[in-house]
Amino acid sequence: MRAGACPNSSPLYAANAYNASMNRWIAALPMYNVTPQHAELWRSFLADALTLFAHAGGPRQVRLAEEPYGDLSRLWRRKDLLLSQTCGFPYRVLRLHEAVHLVATPVFDAEGCDGPRYRSAFVVSRSAWQRGAKTLPECFELRAVCNSADSHSGMNALRHAAAAYALEGRFFSSVLWSGSHLESLGALVDARADIAAIDCVTLALLRDSHPGVLDGLHVIGMSESAPGLPFIASKTLDQEHLPALRDALGKAVEIDPRRAQALRLRGVAALAAEDYADIEQMANEAALLGYPELH
Numbered sequence: 001m002r003a004g005a006c007p008n009s010s011p012l013y014a015a016n017a018y019n020a021s022m023n024r025w026i027a028a029l030p031m032y033n034v035t036p037q038h039a040e041l042w043r044s045f046l047a048d049a050l051t052l053f054a055h056a057g058g059p060r061q062v063r064l065a066e067e068p069y070g071d072l073s074r075l076w077r078r079k080d081l082l083l084s085q086t087c088g089f090p091y092r093v094l095r096l097h098e099a100v101h102l103v104a105t106p107v108f109d110a111e112g113c114d115g116p117r118y119r120s121a122f123v124v125s126r127s128a129w130q131r132g133a134k135t136l137p138e139c140f141e142l143r144a145v146c147n148s149a150d151s152h153s154g155m156n157a158l159r160h161a162a163a164a165y166a167l168e169g170r171f172f173s174s175v176l177w178s179g180s181h182l183e184s185l186g187a188l189v190d191a192r193a194d195i196a197a198i199d200c201v202t203l204a205l206l207r208d209s210h211p212g213v214l215d216g217l218h219v220i221g222m223s224e225s226a227p228g229l230p231f232i233a234s235k236t237l238d239q240e241h242l243p244a245l246r247d248a249l250g251k252a253v254e255i256d257p258r259r260a261q262a263l264r265l266r267g268v269a270a271l272a273a274e275d276y277a278d279i280e281q282m283a284n285e286a287a288l289l290g291y292p293e294l295h
Contacts, residue, residue: 024061025061025062025081026064026065026078026081027046027050027084028065028075028083029042029043030084031087032201033067034182035210038205039067041259045265047064049083052251056248058245062082080234081100081232081234082234083103085106087151088230089152089155090150092280093279094150097273097276099234100232100233101233101239102230102273103233104231104245104246104269105231105268105270106265107228107266108201109264109265110204112222112225116227116271117228118153118201118226120154120157120158120223121197121203123195123217123219123220124142124220125189125195125217126218128142129220133220134218135220136221139171139220140172143173143194144194144195144196145175145187146176146177146197147180147181153181153198153199154184154198155294156279156286158294159293160224160283166291166295168290169292169295171295172294172295175294176193181196200222201228205264224282227276227278227279231246233245246270249268253265
């Protein structure tokens, strides 16, 4: 279905239904734009979801933010943010949940996913595999690469899994910060690092678009599961409108099955904010084992 094809039966947006001072909103889905093609599909999905929400009485004046998005932590805290997606680590551990509503959690069709929960795949380089790194404990003193320090899938999940084997607060010989899961895989291919934790949804999307992305690399295990990356909205949006926004996301999945398949998106689920305490618990468990930072 073409983005924006759903008609809006209301000719005018009643701003006072949301916030009298909020005449224009912004929206962006930045988390799974693993290729330009995926970015376009997510933009189409977002446009349809917003149109469906407008049809249910939501605002019509919504601007889709353009890439690059810049500092995502600032984007997620904007008071005019109608809809976006964040990582569970900033949402829970960095207290973003205090500033935003939890709208919904996506349900993906990818190895490592279980309903609205997902895992990280532990991937090692060809040379690490040849040197015997076939389980996580065998990666002791190897070089890790991580997308960012505030990523659950790339950092927190890996730290949690390695904590039981760390000695004096260290497990890896070094940690390279890459900026993205794709760059982390590139560091493994180029032998600049030996192991990375990759979001299983990102990995599935990359395998679809680049079938040879794991050539020479090996998946040696999976992290514990955690709630998926949540869709969020500023608390400026009245809470009573969240069900309609959640419903719009679900309908946007259904109206274009081919797009949903390309995004591996099966639907959305309504989790409680407290469900994301699992991610904070993983961070706390690593700290209790003497491994508070990824080293």
